[in-house]
Amino acid sequence: MASPGIEVELLVKGHSDLGEVAPEIKASERRTAVAIADLEWREMEGDDCEFHYGDGTNEAQDGDFPAVERSRLQEMLSLLGLETYQLQKLSLQDSLQISSDSMKNWAPQVPKDLPWNFLRKLQALNAEARNTTMVLDVPPDARPVEKESQMEEEIIYWDTADDISADIYSFSELPTPDTPVNPLDLLCALLLSSDSFLQQEIVVKMSLCQFALPLILPDSENHYHTFLLWAMRGIVRTWWSQPPRGVGSFREDSVVLFRAPAFAFVRMEVSSNSKSQLLNAVLSPGHRQRDCFWHRDLNLGTNPREIADGLVEISWFLPSGREDLDIFPEPVAFLNLRGDIGSHWLQFKLLTEISSAVFILTDNISKKEYKLLYSMKGSATKYYFILSPYRGKRNTNLRFLNKLIPVLKMDHSHVLVKVSSTDSASFVRRIRSIVAHVARSPCRRLSLEEMANAARKLGLKVDEDCEECQRAKDRMERITRKIKDLDAYRRDELRLQGDPWRKAAQVEKELCQVQWAGDPPEKHRAELRHRLLELRMQQNGHDPAWGVQEFITGVSSPSLGEKQYFLRWMEWGLARVAQPRLRQPPETILTLRPKHCGAVDFSEALWPEPLGVEHFLREMGQFYEAESCLVEAGKLPAGQRRFAHFPGLALELLLRGLPLELIDGSTLSTPLRWVTGLLKELHIRLERRSRLVVLSALGVAGTGKSTLLNTMFGLRFATGRGCGPRGAFMQLITVAESFSQDLGCDHILVIDSGGLIGGALTAAGERFELEASLATLIMGLSNVTVVSLAETRDIPPAILHAFLRLEKTGHMPNYQFVYQNLHDVSASGPKPRERRQLLDQPSDVSRAAAQMEKQGDGIRTLADLAFCDPERQHIWHIPGLWHGVPPMAAVSLGYSEAIFELKRCLLENIRNGLSNQNKNIQQLIELVRRL
Incomplete structure (x- = not known):
């Protein structure tokens, strides 16, 4: 039996500050307490005190829960309308379809609306995605009473806490259509109904919203749990590494x-x-x-x-490099077990095998x-x-706590007492100090990959670990x-790119220019065609290198899942082996950290274009x-x-959500036959559903478009990979058949x-001309164009040139200018009068653009040029x-x-025919050829 003095001291200490701990137990008292405890335990239980658990199953759970627990998952899936996705899982493409709901800021009316509402909010990085609740047909004055009665039940429970051993979080009636669904149940049900790629998208979006991420997904119905690696x-x-x-410096890693x-x-x-x-x-x-x-104090908590x-x-604390915000000097992971x-x-x-504490x-x-312990x-x-x-x-707690102290190698500092009278801020500081102390000392540091290995060993x-994923890996x-050296790999493996493609692109541009010049000399045209054929014959004389052949085999897999796994693995693998040395922080930090980054020069890339999947597709x-x-x-x-x-082969990737290159990022040229071949395949595949709207985005690099x-x-679309021009990529979004008409x-x-270049025209040279052509092509193909202005009110000059050139042809897309305030989340947007000033006031850039397009001194304002209202x-x-x-910032x-x-x-404009x-x-194929 524990010493009475220890018991009294612990009870007195309970009244003190939240940071207080249980008193230190003297060695002699601890030895006495342990000896008595061991004797009593042997008398009660015998010598064998070890708790046994099964491999891959949860024996405690199986024995303790009633049979009705086994059907809770199916009841929940049925309630949410997800039972149909147990065999054929919900895919990423299913969740991204444009429907009439895409234009509504709607609230769920029935439980079956909840998963779709959550997905749409999460896709939009809405920080209130977890607040998804139904709008029930209940009189407004009925709800507060319901909440009050619920609070009374909790008070009654806590008054009798000493006599109740049940878990208030686990036992309840089965859900009904009128019962609000706990957000964690909704998340688990959705993840269990989604394929691997939609699961990945959900988790990535949750990470951007700074939500805690699911690491182990329970499945009580089938009695196995999944580690979500x-x-x-x-x-x-990205975080600040000191x-x-x-x-x-900033460090970026998976x-x-x-x-x-x-x-x-x-x-x-x-x-x-x-x-x-x-x-x-x-x-x-x-x-x-x-x-x-x-947590319990949030909506539906x-x-x-x-x-x-x-x-x-799991959630991480990641340092930012600011002393006033950095709680810990290095990344720290926090794990939370529900139940x-x-x-x-x-x-x-x-958790005991992967955690430091x-x-x-x-x-x-x-x-x-x-x-158990x-x-x-x-x-x-x-x-x-x-x-x-x-x-x-109280007494039982103290008795068993004294027994556990030597077993778990603890001392008094390992026991914290928190009651309602304790100061919360002081207690939080105490927890932080413990975490910091453990992190500073030699302790267990594991990656998620290493945690997954420990999970496998436990069953x-x-x-x-599925076969398709491992074959793709x-x-x-x-x-x-x-891939040892990037330059050597590009030269030896991607042989048709670089100089061969650059020379061929240049000849094709010259050939196009002489064809549009009007009555060009036939001899010059013949020379250009001869040069082009020579270059193409040199390219065709090569066979695909070994690495390209392996890539082609990967994207040719008859298994759609294995093909998708392979592409994702390639993206990460190439990013890993070809990761360049950063000269400045990546885009997300660059645009938001002026203190560390200083002025931004958009006229040159922050680093060379890294090797990516697009280079293998470009070779094909x-x-x-x-x-x-x-x-x-x-x-x-x-x-x-x-x-x-x-x-x-490439079309299959486009239909599965991979961005495909439309304009080559290295030469800013369009591989015309390749693009038209893709579009022809798309036309065959879509058959009767081939009506298209083209929506494009243009702007200065690093503006968040x-x-x-x-x-x-x-x-x-790729983000944060540098600020240099990288051509243009396209993705296809399906409109639901019920909404397409x-x-x-x-x-x-x-x-x-x-x-695009955001600086002066005179310093831009040939690169500017290429980008002006790029902007003209993209806007010429578009029904709708979004122009990203970021913090400058100057329209990028390449876009002004595109407007002037397209106006001559009579083609003007519906356009929206987007002013993105990257630094101040609270700054208000321009008012209507300021909008008019922005449109009416000619700038030096617009004057120079008009002169370069031989529009003379008759200066045009943007409002005149684009018929802007x-x-x-x-x-x-x-x-x-x-x-x-x-x-660590939350999404705004x-x-x-x-x-x-x-x-x-944008969708209203498309529906109302305001776009071209x-x-x-x-x-579209014909338009690509003409432009």
Whole structure:
């Protein structure tokens, strides 16, 4: 039995500050207490005190839960309308279709609306995505009463806490259509109904919204749990790295690869302290509370969880380089287990093996809990208890706590007492100091990949272990293993690019110019054609290099899943082996961190264009171009073609959401035969649904236009990879058949351009002319063009030239100018009078553009040029993306709302015919040739 003096001291200490801990136990008293405890335990239980758990199953859970628990998952899926997606999983393409709901800021009316509403909000980076609730047909005055009665029930429960051993989070009636769904249940149900690629998209978007991420997904119906390693693969984070000696710099890495100490927070039986609220407080710098982890005080937070118990979430603290905001000097991971450790022992066991320290929150430590924790004897993990003794059984707690102290190698500093009278800020500081102390000392530091290995050993399923994924990974590694030097690889493996393609592109441009010159000399045309054929014959004389052949085999796989896995693996593998040395921070930090970055010079790239999937596809395109050119000239029989199937392979990738290159980023030239071949294949594939609207985005590099398109439509255009021009890429969005007649098109082709020159025309030279041609081509193809202005009110000169050139042809797309305020999230947008001034006031750039296009001194304002009506919202103000300082800043709700309004306006313009006449694919092919 524990010493009475120790018991009294612990009870007295409970009244003190939140940072207070249980008293230090003298060595002699500890030895006596342990000896008595061991004797009593042997008398009660015998010598064997070890707790056994099964491999890959949850024996405690299986034995304790009634049979009805086994059907809760199916009940939840049926309630949410997701039961049809158990065999054929919900895909990313399903979630991105444009429908009538895409134009509505609608609230869910029935539970089956909840998953789709959550997905749309998450796609739009709406920070309130987890607040998704139904608008029930209930009288308004009925709801407060319901909430009041719920609070009374909680008070009654806590008054009798000492006599109740049930878990208030686990037991409830099965959900009904009138019962609000807990957001964590909604998340788990949606993830269990989604394929690997939609799971990955959900997790990436949650990361951008600074939500805690699902790491272990429970499946109580089938009694296996999944470690979500693949779902995390797409997350890349940037943080400030400060070595012990030396100059700090930004580091960028995948969250699955970098090592960091992890701290797990778990609940044992009942705890009157909320783990999630405590974690949010620990992760929140300054006075602003961040809700990374969902907790009981948030909307629907008190609704019972039906299927989410056993979920393990993860979130990171990442330093920004600012002392006033950096709680910890290095990245730190925090893990949160939902539910009681006794019912989810397998997850708890894993957390003890991957964490540097485990914090156990509980009100009661009884014989059952002691037996569970005794089985952790010999564990290398540090254990900390957070107790609330006035809500639990005081004497029993103390008795078993004294027994556990030597078993878990703890001392008095490992026991924290938190009651209602304790100062919360002081207690949070105490937790932070413990975390910082453990992180500074030699401790376990694991990457998510290493955590997944530990999960496998315990019998948990890892989502990345499916055969298709592993075959695709093996093929990627065979390719990337041979990449030692980027320049050498481009020269030896991607042989048709570089100088061969640049020379051929130049000859084709000259040939095009003489054809449009009017009565050109036939001799000159013949010379150009001869030179072009020579260059194409040289290209066609090569065979695809080994790496390109392996890539072609990967994208030719008959398994659609394996093909998608291979492309994702290639993106990450190439980014890993070809990662250039950063000269400045990446785009997301660059545009938001003027203190560290200083002035931005957009006239040159921050780093050379890295090697990517587009380079392998560009090589395939050049093989197709060279072969097609020779067939057209009669130099090669059509029956001897080897690469005629390449456009069909690329089209499969486009239909699966991969951006395809429309304009070459290295030469700013269009591979005409390759692009038309792609569009012809698209026309064949879409058959009767081939009506297109083309929507494009142009602007200065680093202005957030790619992020804007990705947020608006859920696309995958590259962001943060430098500020130099990278050509233009296209993605295809499907319009739901039920909405296509109303909208007037079957698909929307979205084109994202590389950055355009934002400086003076005189210094731009040939590069400017290329970009002016690029802007002309893109705007000429477009029905709708979004021009991103960022913080400057000057229209990029290449776009002004495109306006002037297109005006001569009579083609003017519907356009929207988007002013993105990248620094100040609270700044208000331009008012109608300011819009008129922006449009009416001629600038030096517009004067120079008019002179270069031989428009004389008759200066044109933008309003005259583009027939702009400022009252029709042609100019938009988009607030900053981040609310605060990255990498820990939350997404601004104003950004999401403004993007949604812009999207709705664009779709309304398309539906109302305000854009140029919609095209079919055949017309688009002809337009590409003409332009």
